[in-house]
Structure formats: structure tokens, C-alpha cells
Amino acid sequence: xxxxxxxxxxxxxxxxxxxxxxxxxxxxxxxxxxxxxxxxxxxxxxxxxxxxxxxxxxxxxxxxxxxxxxxxxxxxxxxxxxxxxxxxxxxxxxxxxxxxxxxxxxxxxxxxxxxxxxxxxxxxxxxxxxxxxxxxxxxxxxxxxxxxxxxxxxxxxxxxxxxxxxxxxxxxxxxxxxxxxxxxxxxxxxxxxxxxxxxxxxxxxxxxxxxxxxxxxxxxxxxxxxxxxxxxxxxxxxxxxxxxxxxxxxxxxxxxxxxxxxxxxxxxxxxxxxxxxxxxxxxxxxxxxxxxxxxxxxxxxxxxxxxx
Numbered sequence: 436x437x438x439x440x441x442x443x444x445x446x447x448x449x450x451x452x453x454x455x456x457x458x459x460x461x462x463x464x465x466x467x468x469x470x471x472x473x474x475x476x477x478x479x480x481x482x483x484x485x486x487x488x489x490x491x492x493x494x495x496x497x498x499x500x501x502x503x504x505x506x507x508x509x510x511x512x513x514x515x516x517x518x519x520x521x522x523x524x525x526x527x528x529x530x531x532x533x534x535x536x537x538x539x540x541x542x543x544x545x546x547x548x549x550x551x552x553x554x555x556x557x558x559x560x561x562x563x564x565x566x567x568x569x570x571x572x573x574x575x576x577x578x579x580x581x582x583x584x585x586x587x588x589x590x591x592x593x594x595x596x597x598x599x600x601x602x603x604x605x606x607x608x609x610x611x612x613x614x615x616x617x618x619x620x621x622x623x624x625x626x627x628x629x630x631x632x633x634x635x636x637x638x639x640x641x642x643x644x645x646x647x648x649x650x651x652x653x654x655x656x657x658x659x660x661x662x663x664x665x666x667x668x669x670x671x672x673x674x675x676x677x678x679x680x681x682x683x684x685x686x687x688x689x690x691x692x693x694x695x696x697x698x699x700x701x702x703x704x705x706x707x708x709x710x711x712x713x714x715x716x717x718x719x720x721x722x723x724x725x726x727x728x729x730x731x732x733x734x735x736x737x738x739x740x741x742x743x
Contacts, residue, residue: 442662442665442669442694442697442698443665443666443669452663452666453486453487454487454489454663454664454666454667455666456483456486456487457483457484457486457487457489457490458483458666458667458670459483460479460480460482460483460486460490461480461483461490461493461650461667462670463479463483464476464477464479464480464483465642465643465646465647467479468497468500468504468642468646469639469642469643470639471504473501473504473505473509473513474513474516477501477513477516477517478516478520480497480517481516481517481518481520481521482520484517484521485520485521489653489664489667492649492650492652492653492654493646493649493650493653495598495602495649496606496645496646496648496649496650497646497649498510498514499602499606499607499645500606500637500641500642500645500646501513501514502610502617502621503607503609503610503617503633503634503636503637504609504633504634504637505634506624506625506630506634507620507621507622507624508624511621566659567581567582568701569659569661570659570660570661570702570707571659571660571661571662571664571665571696571697571702571706571707571710572657572659572660572707572710572711572714573586573658573659573707573711574702574703574704574706574707575704575705575707575708575711581658581659586658587658590656590657590658591656593656594652594653594656597652597655597656597718598649598652599614600722601648601649601652601722602614604722605645605648605722605725606645608636609633609634609636609637609641610633611633643674644674644675644678644721644725647671647674647675648675648678648718648721648722650667650671651668651671651675651714651717651718651721652718654667654668654714655711655714655715655717655718660710662697662700665697668693668714669693669694669697672689672690672693672717673686673690675717675720675721676689676690676717676720678720678721678724678725679716679717679720679721679723679724680720680723680724681720681724689713689716689717692709692712692713693709693710693713695709696709696710696713697710
């Protein structure tokens with residue numbers, strides 16, 4: 436069904452938004468993490484981040500996955516690697532299809548040397564004012580509410596709250612520790628044996644669910660989604676709805692509603708409400724649908740400790 440999406444054909448084939456390439460690197464990074472190619476995953480993730488800053492939405496979950504899978508010291512090393520690649524990146528210059536030379540280039544150097552203040556303010560424009568006429572998700576709240584500072588702060592608070600909720604009740608289950616305890620472990624890491632046990636519980640399914648759910652949370656709480664952002668949601672929706680445990684009929688219904696809403700141009704109060712409702716149903720469903728898995732993981736860990 437995904438390849439039949441009219442909006443996807445528009446984004447990937449007709450318009451070639453840079454989101455297409457960023458999403459490609461995003462899912463390649465997830466695959467690398469699932470295969471436990473940790474360094475490769477972080478390199479690819481950073482490359483995608485250089486294409487589109489939207490990958491920052493998944494950064495909290497990537498950090499939590501790495502922290503549990505490879506330990507605090509290595510996770511900090513990966514964070515440094517991600518930052519380093521944003522500053523200095525080896526690339527090959529192509530002229531047509533002919534490879535002509537290899538050079539060390541600074542991704543941001545041409546911009547930072549010319550106008551560092553302008554580059555930083557525009558590349559990381561967290562305070563920018565969004566245009567109501569282009570929004571796909573929150574049109575139904577009205578323009579006055581959409582442009583208000585209170586609405587922006589409410590979405591930010593909801594985003595942080597959901598991240599904390601998922602982190603404390605779902606994403607930290609492999610470590611079997613609370614959020615304060617996991618932060619303390621950064622300075623007092625577990626033994627090699629305990630770290631190996633924690634890492635073994637970081638399964639490919641856990642990695643996929645954790646990273647995609649963080650991305651869905653970010654999309655739900657985004658102040659304004661434009662049509663190209665559908666490429667960030669559409670590929671993840673089937674997996675997330677499956678992890679939510681919804682009946683197959685409901686999964687297809689939600690997918691169909693989402694496809695309909697993102698193909699309404701310009702967006703309407705009804706279509707924007709559908710966009711938000713499907714995202715909310717996805718996020719809530721994933722949290723509720725993985726409750727049994729989290730409980731079983733905790734019980735298995737407790738049983739293992741008793742056996743020892």
C-alpha cells in the first residue's frame with residue numbers, strides 16, 4: 436500500500452524534497468543499529484542529520500539505545516562522533532558520473548566563514564514563526580491559537596512529558612533501572628557482566644520501536660507539519676500500528692485515514708484533525724501495546740537474579 440501513496444509519489448518523485456534523502460539515512464541508521472553495527476549506525480545517523488535537522492526528534496531515543504547497548508563511555512564517544520561529523524566530513528566530489536578527487540571539507544565552513552551569526556541563527560532557527568496557511572496538522576485550532584506563544588509552549592511541554600513517560604516506562608526496560616539510576620550509571624557504570632546482560636536485551640525489535648516511537652512523538656507535538664513531513668511518518672506507521680497491537684482492520688483503517696488526510700490540499704480543519712488523531716492513536720497505541728512486553732522483561736530479569 437505504501438508504494439501506491441499519491442503523496443509519496445509527489446514527495447519522492449515529483450519534488451525530490453531533501454526529506455527523501457534524510458529519511459533514507461534515518462532508516463539505514465536504524466538497520467545498522469539493529470545489526471549491532473554501532474559505529475556505522477552513528478555515522479549514517481549523523482549524515483542524515485546533516486541533510487535535515489528533523490532527525491533530532493529521534494536523538495533522545497538513539498542516546499538511550501546506545502547507553503544501554505554499549506555503555507556510557509562508548510555512548511559518549513558516539514555522541515562525539517555524531518557532533519564531529521557535523522563539523523568535519525570526508526566526501527568525494529563528483530563531476531557527472533566521474534569521480535575526480537577526494538578532499539576534506541567542512542560542511543558548514545563556507546557559511547560560517549562568511550556569516551557565522553546568520554548561519555547559526557538560520558540553521559538552528561528554533562524560534563522561527565510558522566505560517567498557518569501551510570500547516571497540515573494544527574489548522575483546526577485556529578490561526579490565533581496556532582501563532583500564540585502559549586500554544587507553542589504547551590506543545591513543547593507535551594513533547595517533553597511524552598519523552599519522559601516513554602523513557603521511564605518503556606525505553607529503559609533493558610537496563611531495569613529508573614531514569615535517575617541510569618543517569619547515575621553514566622558516572623558509575625555497571626560491571627562488564629551486567630553491561631553484557633543489558634546489551635543482550637536491546638533487541639532489534641526494541642531498537643526499531645524505540646526510535647520510531649520517539650519520531651512519532653516528535654511529529655505529534657510538532658507545531659507545524661508540511662506535506663513533505665509525511666515521508667517521516669508513512670514508512671513508520673505500519674510497524675508502529677503493529678507494535679500497538681491493534682486489530683488488523685483498525686490498522687488498515689488508521690492507515691487509510693492518514694493517507695486521506697495527507698492528500699487533502701490545502702488542508703482543512705477536518706483533515707488536520709485526522710492527522711493529529713492518527714498520530715495520537717499511534718503514540719498511545721505503542722505505549723499501551725508494549726506494556727506486556729515491558730512487564731515480561733522485568734519479570735524475566737527478576738527471575739534471573741533469583742536464580743543467581
